[in-house]
Amino acid sequence: MGPVSLFFLVLATAAPLFSAAQGFGYPTANLSTLWINNNASLPHVHYRGGLAVRPILLRSQSNKYYSQSFATGFFCAPPCDKFYFAVFIVQTNADTRIVDGNPPVVWSANRARPVRENATVELTSDGELVLRDADGSLVWSTGTSRRSVAGMMITNIGNLVLFDLMNATVWQSFDHPTDALVPGQSLLEGMRLTASTSATNWTENQFYVTVRADGLYAYIVSAPPQIYYMAESNDNKEGNDTTKVTFMNGSLSIFVDPKYQDMNSISLPTARATQFMRLESNGHLWMYEWNTGEETWPAVYDVMKPKFGDCGFPTVCGEYGICTGRKCTCPLQDNNSSGYFKPIGGPEESLGCTPLNPISCQEMQQHRLLTLNEVSYFDLSDHIMNETNQDDCKQACLKNCSCRAVTFRFYQNETEGYCRWVTKVFSLQSIKFEPLDYNNSVFIKVQLGPSNSAAANNSNLILGTTIPAIIIVVLLAIAVTLYLQRRAYYDKKDEDFNFDQFARMPARFSFQKLRECTQGFNKKLGEGGFGSVYEGKLGEERVAVKRLESARQGKKEFLAEVETIGSIEHINLVRLIGFCAEKSQRLLVYEYMPRGSLDRWIHYRHNNAPLEWCTRCRIILDIAKGLCYLHEECRRKIAHLDIKPQNILLDEKFNAKVADFGLSKLIDRDQSKVMTVMRGTPGYLAPEWLTSQITEKVDVYSFGVVVMELISGRKNIDNSLPEASSNLINLLRGKARDNQLSDLIDKHSEDMLSHQEQVIQMMKLAMWCLLNDGCQRPSMSTVIKVLEGVTSIESAILNRFIDANSVMPVQDNISAYSVQPQASTLSGPR
Structure with missing residues (x-):
């Protein structure tokens, strides 16, 4: 039995489950409709290669014998043990029945969290579209409860829409794009497409395309993100006009409100059949077109073409790899040194290069810059340093540990140039044979190791090996004797102490x-x-x-x-x-605190039930009150410097108490006088640890991180997640930019989701605390006033947080790494 016949059989048995306005073959559905993801409840179609769809709504675009139609429902790829609620393109005949042809997915609600057999999607009586896994746990929802929704439909251009009684749109999938665009779909300013990790792993990876005020930009995630493609508008935007980019037949056009005059266009091949475009895992934005003869979706056009072709893509040769034509090599100093990098994988794999000695901020005196002439770097970002000559450019990078490489470009007949820096090095490009009107060099930071210093130390090493062993023994004996005498002296002194x-x-x-x-x-x-x-x-x-x-x-x-x-x-x-x-x-x-530390309750290490929203609010207020006392009510300010869930303890009623304040001074007295490098726990450190004097505002930043962990139910840094979502604060900034803050609410707790508006307000308080500029963060007494409803959050806070540069400026001297504390008693990490 072929796939078409199988579909007719299943559809016949499933037909009684649907009303005339709700069943498959119709583009709309009413409220209070539930669909169950299994073959008994839904029509299903299996394709060659193991793909399968279980559609619930279908919008046929024509009455032709074969045509491309949009459907929404459950989709799975082999081995079909994970399902996605998605919008996909299917081939239908004149009777609107699905026929063979691989169905590409153009939108998904749960790309990071697939569901299983017997999962459900429901359009509730309150007007909310809700996706739950087979165990009943909430996976995704539109958040439109009690917003006058009258029904749901799939439009003729593939937009999944919730509409009201006036047929006005209440929610639409076009406002929440994933990795694809269809003709007629627009990306508004702030929206983005984010690539999947691979063809079989749909979680987000490090590439994304977004619309800014002046055009379309493609980024790879780093700190800060690096631009590898841009299509700018022809004019400057004025006032509150919104920039948008629309996929049209033959173009990807940049418009500006309110007149929607075409400002700039990226030319595309004119459509001969149905098209769509997808941001792929390697950073390419490919346009696909249906081939009727072969019944496939071949890639027909690469929308983004960097200046140097494939070599202009950030990961074509992996990290630190140099792309020359189709060949990848590791960096060499003047083509004659191989002591700093080694290739990853085999010679034909192009997986990049890794430093033999990782960069260490504790050994900055051992940093050097590897000179790569006639090499360019793709990054088009505005991370330009003030230095206009090559030597100053290089020295500025050596003085800042977060700088991993600088590029210096100068044009012919000019004495000054442009110095750019990056904090993470992706693929580089050779420009040796390119006809350019400028010269460009890249200087990559490397860490000197024993092998690099061997030549300078050979004579000392030979001399050292000739020292008689008897001298070493004598020195060790003297050292042990002095140690024992000193210990006996202090023990006696302690016994006599009053x-x-x-x-x-x-x-x-x-x-x-x-x-x-x-x-x-x-x-x-x-x-x-x-x-x-x-x-x-x-x-x-x-x-x-x-x-x-x-x-x-x-x-x-x-x-x-x-x-x-x-x-x-x-x-x-x-x-x-x-x-x-x-x-x-x-x-x-x-x-003794019987409930232990906070991390065990919010990171679900012991399979505990999720904390209710009111309990989380009380814990947040308790932490704020404890810090406020240390900062503002003691005789001298006490900065904790290591606020994290492990240092928040809970009593039997889940009242929270701050622990381990002031203890680092007991361990290392010198640290209360001079800060060396940075202290605390990675992921909770405020940016000023690198560049400015430390005040109690570093605790405010860490408090903001803890608040977000409480809200999201996950660790701030979680390397088990894809790189694009492993850092919670970076993810928060992206979700705030896309107006998708509800995505970060702890999915373990239905109580949290039912208080969505209050939770989002708490997120905004966290954003205030997480501002890069410590002077703009609130005091803990102000935080308490916000939590108690006495003070409101400034309206500009969200924009300041979203627009913040996640990397602090380059410093002119090394003192940024040895900071004198202000008049506070400085605590430290535990």
Whole structure:
């Protein structure tokens, strides 16, 4: 039985399941309609190669014997164990029955989260289109509940629309494009197409195309994103006019409101049959056209053609690879050095190159620039440094660790040039044989390693090996003796120390007492970079005992710190009960928090039920109050410097308390005087760690990150996700730009989704806290006023967050990496 006959048979058995206005073959559906993703409930068509569709709505474009029609429903690719709710192009006959021909998908609601057999899609009585997996979990929705929706239809150009009683559009798939465009579809300013990871993995990858005020741009994701294609408009936009790019027959046209005069066009082949275009995983925007004779969709035109052809695409030779014609090579200094990069994979794979020694910000004195003459770089972004001569351009890059390469271009008969920098190096292009009116060089930052320094150190190495072993033994013996004498001196000094000089000390415990109360440090609650925490019991009270490791200060300094922390008391700060300072042992005794740290409840590490929205709101307010006390109500400001879910503890009623404030000073006294490089936990660090003085506003930034983790139910940095969505804050900026903030709400919690408007307002507060400029972030007292409804968020905050450059400017001197703190008591990472 062929696929057409099979379809007729299934359609006959499925017909009673649909009313006249709801069934397959009709372009519309009414409210309160439920579709189940299985063969018994929906008509289904299987294609050659294993593709299958289960359509629910069909819009036939003509009554021809064969024509291309748009349908919406469930789609799967082999082995068909994952399904997508999508809009796809199908071939139909004069009876509007689907016939053979591979159906390309032009829009998908759940590309990052496919569903299984027996998943459902429902147009609810409230007017919301909802997709749920087979277990009932919410996967996606239009968010149009109670917005006067009267029905749903698929239009004759492939737009899935929810409409009201006046036939006005309430929601449409064209407002939420994925990776494809169909004729008649427009991308408005701020919208984007994002490529899939591969033909079989539909999650978003690092390429996207978007419309800006002055035209169409293609980017590859980095920090900041890098432009590899642009089609600018012919005139400057004025006022609040909206730029849009429309796919038309024979052109991709750039328009501006309100007159919609054609400002610029990208010429395309005139259509002979149905067309669509898709942003592919390699960054190409290909146009496809139906070939009736072969019943296929061949690629007929590459819409974006960089100046240097395929070599102008960012990943054609992988990271650091140099493209020359169709050949990829690794960078060589003046074509005679091979000591810095090695190819990834085999010689024919073109997977890129990897540095032999990764760049280390702790060893900036070992950074050098590899000179690549007659080489160009695709990036067209405006990351131009002020330096106008080549030497200054190179030195500026060497002084900033985030700079990974600079390009310097100067035109003939000119003495000055243009210096651009990048923070991530993708493919480069050889321009040796190109007829150009300019010269261009690329300088790639490399890290010197042992092999690079061998020649300079050979004589010293030979000399060193001749030193008699007896001298080394003697030196080691002297060092051990001095160490033991010094330790004995400080132990005796500690024993003679007078505790009475500290007036406000918490309880003091002996080491033996704390060993007994923890049953020999038997039950570990957690550990960090500065020690481990154990559960204990003092009398009837449960406690948490933190045993510090590698403490380098004397008892006097330790006790001074304990006195300071012990005097700080607030309902939203974890209470210090006591301490132990006995010889080299340093321990702290805290109140016990039975619910543990916040991360276990929002990252679902223990298969726990999702927190309700009201609980999350209370936790956010508790954190804000604890930080406000440290910043504004203590005798001296205390900047925590490592706010993250692991340092937020919860009591039995899910009241939140900030933990580990002030403890880094107990470990390394010098760090309270001079900041070296950056401190804290990656993903929670404010941008000013690189370039400016540190204030308590770094905690405000970290607070914003924690708020977003609470809202989304995921980690800020999650490398298990595709690169394009692995960074939550970058993803937030993109969703805010596309007006898709609801996509970030924790899908585990239906309660969160039912409070969507309140959650989005909380996201806007997080955006305020996440501004790159620390001076523009709110104080924690202002945050509390917003949370309590006393103060509203400034209307311009969202735009400032969206437009922010995610990389701070290049600094002129190395002092950006060794910052003197202001008049705050600086805490640090745990």
